[in-house]
Amino acid sequence: MSRTSDRSWTVRQATLEDLDGVFDVYAEVAAERVHIGGEPPIDRDARLAKWREHFDRPHHVTFVAVADGRIVGSASITWAGASEIGMAILSEWRGKGIGSALLEALIAWAERDGSHKMELYVWPHNDAAIALYEKFGFEREGYLKRHYRRRNGEIWDCIIMGLQLPRPT
Numbered sequence: 694m695s696r697t698s699d700r701s702w703t704v705r706q707a708t709l710e711d712l713d714g715v716f717d718v719y720a721e722v723a724a725e726r727v728h729i730g731g732e733p734p735i736d737r738d739a740r741l742a743k744w745r746e747h748f749d750r751p752h753h754v755t756f757v758a759v760a761d762g763r764i765v766g767s768a769s770i771t772w773a774g775a776s777e778i779g780m781a782i783l784s785e786w787r788g789k790g791i792g793s794a795l796l797e798a799l800i801a802w803a804e805r806d807g808s809h810k811m812e813l814y815v816w817p818h819n820d821a822a823i824a825l826y827e828k829f830g831f832e833r834e835g836y837l838k839r840h841y842r843r844r845n846g847e848i849w850d851c852i853i854m855g856l857q858l859p860r861p862t
Contacts, residue, residue, distance in 0.1 A: 702765065702786070704794040706802075707755035712744050714764030715757060722781040728819060729781055732844050747771065752806060756798045758782065758791045768795035775810040775855070776803045780822075792825050800829065804859050811856040816849060823852070831856045 707715060716737060723731035747753040752772030757764045766782035778799055782791050803811055813831070815822050835853035842848050 702758050702760040702789070702791060704756055704758050704791070704798055706798075707757045707767065709745065709748055711755075711757050711764060711767075712741055715744065715755065715767045716741055718764055718767055718781050718783055721783055725784065726843075727816070728822070729779070730814070730841060752776070752808070754799070754802050754806075756795050756802075758786070758795060760786065766791045766795060768799050770799055770803055770806075770808075770811070772808070775812045776806070776808040776858075778811055778813045787821070792822075793828070796825065796829050800856070800858075800860070808858050810858055813854050814851050815854060817852055823854075826854050826856075829856065830860060 716735075719729075719731060719740070720733065720735050720737075722729055723735055724733050726732055744755075747755070747769070750772075753770060755767060755769040758766035765786040766780070768778060768780040770776045770778050776799075780792065780795055782795075800811065811831070812834075813826065814837075815826065817823075817836075831854040833852055834855045837851040837853065839848040840851045
């Protein structure tokens, strides 16, 4: 697996041993309550068991960004007719190119895996994520009004974005 790096971090394919660190990133980003669908409290054991199952399934992969031996971001593909992706990066590591490196790794993997399309769901207020996805060619394909109920009772809209594969060269 190729690695993308600069002086302070590296992106690589995750192993089962990385799942605790992946969970820690997920839980911290979920606690912000603005970037991903997950919200606290999160059942650690149930989430880790679900992720462990993914390692045994075809068409699934997780990449991690590692800095000083600590996982600071992760991105994964789960195949559901198309390659559905999710990503989480610790707040202090955003804006350093990690999202781009994780997305490059996911796209390259999906193309090698024979995926015909990648898809994702993003909150309309997540301008930075939308800009990142559009930079890589993802297009807005749909808008789900009042789609996700949050734990505080609010119901949020969601944008569906997709990327046709293989990408033109």
